[in-house]
Amino acid sequence: xxxVSQTPKYxxxxxxxxxxxxxxxxxxxxxxxxxKQDSKKFLKIMFSYNNKELxxxxxxxxxxxxxxxxxAHLNLHINSLExxxxxxxxxxxxxxxxxxxxxxxxxxxx
Amino acid sequence: xxxxxxxxxxxxxxxxxxxxxxxxYSVGISALHWLQQHPGGGIVSxxxxxxxxxxxxxxxxxxxxxxxxxxxxxxxxxxxxxxxxICAVQNYGGSQGNLxxxxxxxLSVKP
Numbered sequence: 001x002x003x004v005s006q007t008p009k010y011x012x013x014x015x016x017x018x019x020x021x022x023x024x025x026x027x028x029x030x031x032x033x034x035x036k037q038d039s040k041k042f043l044k045i046m047f048s049y050n051n052k053e054l055x056x057x058x059x060x061x062x063x064x065x066x067x068x069x070x071x072a073h074l075n076l077h078i079n080s081l082e083x084x085x086x087x088x089x090x091x092x093x094x095x096x097x098x099x100x101x102x103x104x105x106x107x108x109x110x
Numbered sequence: 111x112x113x114x115x116x117x118x119x120x121x122x123x124x125x126x127x128x129x130x131x132x133x134x135y136s137v138g139i140s141a142l143h144w145l146q147q148h149p150g151g152g153i154v155s156x157x158x159x160x161x162x163x164x165x166x167x168x169x170x171x172x173x174x175x176x177x178x179x180x181x182x183x184x185x186x187x188x189x190x191x192x193x194x195x196i197c198a199v200q201n202y203g204g205s206q207g208n209l210x211x212x213x214x215x216x217l218s219v220k221p
Contacts (some may be wrong), residue, residue, distance in 0.1 A: 032209055041147075041194060043211040055208075090153060094207055097141045097160070097200065103152035 002101045006091050006102035010074050013081055014110055022107045023091030031073035032097060034066060037088040037104070046089075049074050081109045115135050116197050116212035123219050129184040131215045133197030136178065143209065144171050144182045145196040153196070156182070193220045 004025045013019050025032060025050045031050040037043045047066045063079045078085060085099060086109045091102040114135045123129050131141070144156040157164050157171040159180065164171050167185075173180040183193055194216050198209040 031207060033207075040213070042213055043196065043198075043209075045208040045210075048208045092153075097158045097207075099143060099155050099158070099209070101145075101153040101155070 002103075004093055004100050004102040006089075006103060006105050007104065010106050010108075012108045012110060015081055015083060017081050018077070018079045019081060019107070021089055021091075021107070023074050023102055025072055025091075025093040025100070027093055027095065027100060028072075029093035029100070030071070031093065032068070033092045033094070034074065034076050035090045035092060037090060039087070040053070043090070046076075047074075054060070060079055069075075078107075083109050085109050111133075111136070112211040112213065113210050114197055114199055116195075116215050118215060119208075119213065120216045121218070123187050123217070125188060125219055125221050127187050127219075129187050129191075129217065129219075131182045131195050131197075131217070133180045133182070133212055134178060135180075135199050135210075136198075137199065137201050137210065139199040139201060140207070141200045142173055142180050143198045143200070145198060147194045147196060147214070149193075151193075156195075184217075187217075189219045189221050192218050 014107045033048045034046040044062050065077045067075045088104045088106050090104050117132045142159045146154045159173040168185045169182040194214040196214045197212040202205050
């Protein structure tokens with residue numbers, strides 16, 4: 001069983017579309033995250049979610065919205081996709097100091 | 111200036127060489143992580159450090175909290191060690207323990 005699973009692994013879509021990336025963790029961790037890895041491979045926090053408290057990186061456009069139906073899931077919804085949204089998106093979960101990452105979703109906007 | 115700086119950015123080594131990757135940070139931290147990412151691959155956590163030194167197989171990670179510096183060492187390097195190694199810190203008092211990343215060190219080990 002994969003500890004942190006993301007779907008889909010690859011996503012190619014046209015500008016202007018709305019898409020979602022799903023993330024599920026079976027570790028019982030309290031905190032989940034979305035990170036973005038840009039074309040230069042630099043990782044940056046987008047969102048963190050713990051006990052229904054959502055903390056948003058202020059640089060993230062409001063076209064991005066995380067949705068957490070329960071503690072084990074943190075999905076990422078993106079409206080009106082733009083070319084610059086092309087990146088690899090990583091979900092992660094944490095308990096204490098221990099981090100586990102998903103395998104990433106490569107989003108390509110054309 | 112990034113809050114987490116890694117050096118070198120790129121590193122090429124011959125199989126068997128001893129490798130050191132350095133990480134310096136400018137913020138107060140509660141923990142430091144070393145991560146590994148293979149080309150096109152996911153991110154694997156190698157070490158989490160809050161003090162001292164940890165060893166796992168051929169990998170050794172050290173941290174000096176006073177100097178705000180950490181090193182990752184690979185002994186007897188092998189081509190399968192070729193990957194990007196990323197240093198990341200958990201900001202002390204920061205929101206929900208999210209990570210601040212260095213820009214990574216791309217390691218290539220030649221046979």
